[in-house]
Amino acid sequence: MGHTLKGAFKLGIGMALVAASIGTSQAADDKIKVGFMLPYTGTYASLGNAITNGFKQFVAEQGGKLGGREIEYYTVDDESDPAKATENANKLVKRDKVDLLVGTVHSGVALAMAKVARENKTLLIVPNAGADEITGPLCAPNVFRSSFSAWQPSYAMGQLMAQKGLKKVVTLTWKYSFGQQSVDGFKEAFEKSGGKVVKDMTLPFPNVEFQPFLTEIAALKPDAVFVFFAGAGAAKFVKDYAAAGLNRSVPLYGPGFLTDGNLDAMGEAGKGLQTTLHYADGLDNKKDPAFRLGYAKTYKMQPDVYAVQGYDAAQLYNAGLKAAGGDAGKQAEVIKGMESARIDSPRGAFTLSKAHNPVQDIYLREVQGGQNKVISVAAKGLADPARGCRM
Incomplete structure (x- = not known):
């Protein structure tokens, strides 16, 4: 009885090892x-x-x-x-x-x-x-x-706005991680190139009561405004910005999420807006x-x-x-x-x-005829700095 059990036990181990070796390499017909x-x-x-x-x-x-x-x-x-x-x-x-x-x-x-x-x-x-x-x-x-990464399109926009000769900028975003990281990426490039952010403004997500901020922008008279908004909130901001007449005196910029998937909702207010992203129409x-x-x-x-x-x-x-x-x-x-x-x-x-993370081109796009048309390459082969990565 003892020998039989031992033999069965050994056989069991042997079969288990065979099963394990099969398990580590998927059978060709497995999905x-x-x-x-x-x-x-x-x-x-x-x-x-x-x-x-x-x-x-x-x-x-x-x-x-x-x-x-x-x-x-x-x-x-x-x-x-x-x-x-x-x-x-x-x-x-x-x-x-x-x-x-x-x-x-x-x-x-x-x-x-x-x-x-x-x-x-x-x-x-x-x-x-x-x-x-x-x-x-x-x-x-x-x-x-x-x-x-949040950093990539915003950093490219910071470089671009500095190259345009813009000196004083106001930023506005929802107060949450992605918005903050977008503004940080922008500021890093813009201030490195000699620009100055005169005011950082935030509002709680997903609040869309923009009027007090538009009033303050009008009073500050910056050279430009950089924002992170997306979706329906972005469409409302762009429309409110135009309704306040600010689009005629203070150009508005942001990463491409500002105008992706919501151009119909913006209508005329979005016309001519420039954004940066890793994809565009007309590549x-x-x-x-x-x-x-x-x-x-x-x-x-x-x-x-x-x-x-x-x-x-x-x-x-x-x-x-x-x-x-x-x-x-x-x-x-x-x-x-x-x-x-x-x-x-x-x-x-x-x-x-x-x-x-993708090492990729970031494009400057402009809203034309209901599309985010590619204008130029804002940053060639941009790699995220991956700060804090220990790999």
Whole structure:
């Protein structure tokens, strides 16, 4: 009896070791699990859908596969709610055991996702949230971004406004992390080039009572105003700014979120506004027209910057999987492949910094005929400084 048990025990161990060795290298017919944790309801729902559409478009272009492997999708609506973020991320990581986590839009939610990804060593690609911390103090070998840092478009605008000879500027933003980081990036470049911010103004998010600030701007008579606003709040600010007559005497600037996805709501008030971003209408590269045509055919609408970021998240993961021979279980090889990739993006080709943030061109755009038309390259191959990253 004892010998039989010993033999069974040894056999059990042997079988377990065989099973473990099979488990570490995925069987070729296993599907790769991709988990989307994005906003599908609420203010940012259209952004979540655009990111998902972009990702799936690239997969469709590869015959429904990435790295030669079929994809299985899992989705969680993060509702842009940081309080639910850890629980939602754990659903995909621990319950569904996804190979790749993709998300999200809201920086507060993304910071919680990055923490879960780090703790569980799950691969994460952030297709929007620009919080500087993600590729700064929270950087990790398994955390990547296919979008931008808050610093990038705003720093480029600071350089540009100084080059225009503007000396005295007022800043205004919602008082929260992304707004603050945008203003900080702008100030760093603008003041380094000899400009001066005469007043920093903030209001609580998502407050849109702009009148007292417009009155103060009129009294201060700065050379220009730099703002961070987005969505419906941005459209209201631009309209209020024009209604106060300020657009005729004090030019308004900001990162591209000011005018992305809300030009219809702004109407005439947005005409001629200049912003900086890593994507624009009318880019002169081979990839963008084909991407736009494919997207319009599939989804019956024009793509935006968010769709591009989703598309490039899929491209980035594809590069990693190819390097690992299609085996998502070989995470070190997947990561190495992603780190060394040159992504042929609709925004223009980009590589990744050591902190895994895109090193990319930032464009100056101007609102013309209902589009954010490219005017010039404001900053060539701009790399985020990744302050606090210890990787």
